Amino acid sequence: MIGVLALSGAVLVCVLAARLAFKRRALRCFNQPPQRNWILGHMGLMGNNEEGLQAVDEIIRRYVHSCAWYLGPFYNMVRLFHPDYVKSLLTASASITFKDRIFYGFMKPWLGNCLLLQNGQEWSRHRRLLTSAFHFDILKKYVLIFNQSSNKMHDKWRHLLAAGQNDLDMFEHMSSLTLDSLLKCTFSCDSQCPGKPREYIAAILQLSTLVVQRQHYLPHHWDWLYWRSEQGRRFRKACDIVHGFTADIVRERRLQLDQQGSAKSRSANQEHTGGYKKKDTDLIDLLLLSKDENGEGLANEEIQAHADMFMFAGHDTTASALSWIFYNLSMHQDYQDRCRAEVTSLLQDRETDDITWDDLRQLTFTTMCIKESLRLHPPVLALTRYFSQDMKTPGDLVIPQGSLCLISIYGIHRNPVIWSDPEVFDPMRFDPQRPKERSPHAFIPFSAGPRNCIGQNFAMAEIKVVVAQTLSRFRILPGPKPVRRLYNLVMRAEGGMILNFQPLALSQDQ
Numbered sequence: 001m002i003g004v005l006a007l008s009g010a011v012l013v014c015v016l017a018a019r020l021a022f023k024r025r026a027l028r029c030f031n032q033p034p035q036r037n038w039i040l041g042h043m044g045l046m047g048n049n050e051e052g053l054q055a056v057d058e059i060i061r062r063y064v065h066s067c068a069w070y071l072g073p074f075y076n077m078v079r080l081f082h083p084d085y086v087k088s089l090l091t092a093s094a095s096i097t098f099k100d101r102i103f104y105g106f107m108k109p110w111l112g113n114c115l116l117l118q119n120g121q122e123w124s125r126h127r128r129l130l131t132s133a134f135h136f137d138i139l140k141k142y143v144l145i146f147n148q149s150s151n152k153m154h155d156k157w158r159h160l161l162a163a164g165q166n167d168l169d170m171f172e173h174m175s176s177l178t179l180d181s182l183l184k185c186t187f188s189c190d191s192q193c194p195g196k197p198r199e200y201i202a203a204i205l206q207l208s209t210l211v212v213q214r215q216h217y218l219p220h221h222w223d224w225l226y227w228r229s230e231q232g233r234r235f236r237k238a239c240d241i242v243h244g245f246t247a248d249i250v251r252e253r254r255l256q257l258d259q260q261g262s263a264k265s266r267s268a269n270q271e272h273t274g275g276y277k278k279k280d281t282d283l284i285d286l287l288l289l290s291k292d293e294n295g296e297g298l299a300n301e302e303i304q305a306h307a308d309m310f311m312f313a314g315h316d317t318t319a320s321a322l323s324w325i326f327y328n329l330s331m332h333q334d335y336q337d338r339c340r341a342e343v344t345s346l347l348q349d350r351e352t353d354d355i356t357w358d359d360l361r362q363l364t365f366t367t368m369c370i371k372e373s374l375r376l377h378p379p380v381l382a383l384t385r386y387f388s389q390d391m392k393t394p395g396d397l398v399i400p401q402g403s404l405c406l407i408s409i410y411g412i413h414r415n416p417v418i419w420s421d422p423e424v425f426d427p428m429r430f431d432p433q434r435p436k437e438r439s440p441h442a443f444i445p446f447s448a449g450p451r452n453c454i455g456q457n458f459a460m461a462e463i464k465v466v467v468a469q470t471l472s473r474f475r476i477l478p479g480p481k482p483v484r485r486l487y488n489l490v491m492r493a494e495g496g497m498i499l500n501f502q503p504l505a506l507s508q509d510q
């Protein structure tokens with residue numbers, strides 16, 4: 001018996017080793033950065049902290065467009081950090097590119113079978129359905145809410161500043177703000193919203209950290225081991241908090257809709273009062289009321305999964321973007337002053353200092369600073385895809401079918417071949433007057449192609465409102481400590497990001 005087991009074990013190891021050697025051979029045409037050893041490959045060579053990101057910078061400088069990367073004995077991947085090399089992947093139809101298990105699958109127990117993790121036909125059907133929730137006519141309505149959320153945050157800051165607390169943790173404040181506006185805009189929640197947002201935000205942070213830890217620790221790739229580990233237990237607990245929070249919100253809205261009458265009578269009512277249009281419907285109502293061509297609505301689990309996804313994808317990314325924009329402006333007072341002058345001149349002679357939908361287009365220089373910050377500190381650093389057929393890259397390299405491709409947004413945004421002095425914050429790169437010589441895939445904070453970010457316009461509108469209002473009321477100065485980057489699903493800062501705020505009326509150089 002022992003002999004049979006040993007023999008089977010040996011055969012299995014040989015098969016795995018042969019498979020591994022075959023796959024690695026197929027990637028031989030790509031540059032091969034030095035590995036730790038044959039088994040671990042490049043696993044653990046790059047952390048998710050400041051030093052890890054500096055190591056990525058080095059790889060980009062050295063290999064310019066792409067390189068092979070081996071994550072332990074099972075995952076072989078090609079890292080791509082040049083726009084010409086990612087173009088075919090990003091523009092490919094969603095029926096031939098797929099999301100993988102290691103980078104996306106570990107989020108499944110948390111986000112369920114949501115748009116972000118779906119593939120093929122299922123994804124197309126849901127994407128079509130959800131796109132109407134981000135129509136411009138709906139986004140216009142949200143600008144008022146963005147102003148209100150930002151006013152509420154600034155009131156709180158005024159109290160803190162009056163009490164001498166001028167050092168504020170950006171991630172803490174931006175997460176509360178973006179969650180607040182997301183709940184109001186897309187989940188129709190007013191101030192009576194059920195649940196504890198603070199607890200929810202803390203659980204999201206924990207889940208993000210745990211997903212990245214799991215990606216980096218090979219033994220935890222096995223479900224069996226992971227769910228018995230301390231991290232697995234913490235993951236489940238945080239998932240319970242997050243699911244409970246969204247479930248309460250969905251339940252509450254369902255109740256309200258039931259009180260207003262069935263979906264059918266509601267749509268009939270609206271027809272009566274001017275027409276029920278999909279493009280006028282909030283996301284949560286769309287999830288609860290939509291029917292496809294066959295008259296089928298979304299199942300409860302699908303609604304829950306999409307709600308969980310929007311809550312995470314919609315608030316954490318935007319909070320990261322805002323935090324890094326304020327950081328970059330605190331480090332560049334000249335650009336901060338120029339943005340402030342633009343906002344002040346826009347608001348001159350107005351009765352309120354609310355930013356309107358039409359104002360967003362007038363904030364030219366502020367938008368240039370926002371884009372430059374999204375380039376230098378993209379909230380999402382990388383995407384991965386499987387390609388279901390061989391893919392040719394420039395230089396006639398072939399990524400074999402079934403290889404994992406990592407599209408490094410961070411790498412593309414910091415590639416010195418594309419951007420001169422890439423580590424310098426220079427908003428003039430996005431001057432609309434300057435002719436654009438770059439590839440359209442050189443700047444992709446929201447990804448690109450059919451699977452780009454569905455909430456891109458929502459996020460940009462919110463960011464512009466919050467930045468404009470904040471600059472018109474406060475001066476932002478660097479915090480007491482240097483900021484160190486930390487990547488946990490979105491770009492964060494180690495130990496938080498502390499910046500110093502001065503109310504403008506008290507500022508000497510206003």
Ligand code: HEM
Pocket residue numbers: 115116117127186309310313314315317318321378379380383384445446447450451452453454455456458459
């Ligand atoms: C600055 C803020 C944001 C950034 C940088 C950002 C970035 C991205 C990126 C890079 C992707 C592609 C992910 C992938 O393919 O793996 C994505 C997808 C997505 N984003 Fe955003 N996002 C932001 C804000 C938002 C907002 C506000 C929402 C919703 C309210 C949202 C909802 C989504 C969804 C649902 C997807 C999946 C789309 C699909 O697969 O069809 N995002 N986002």
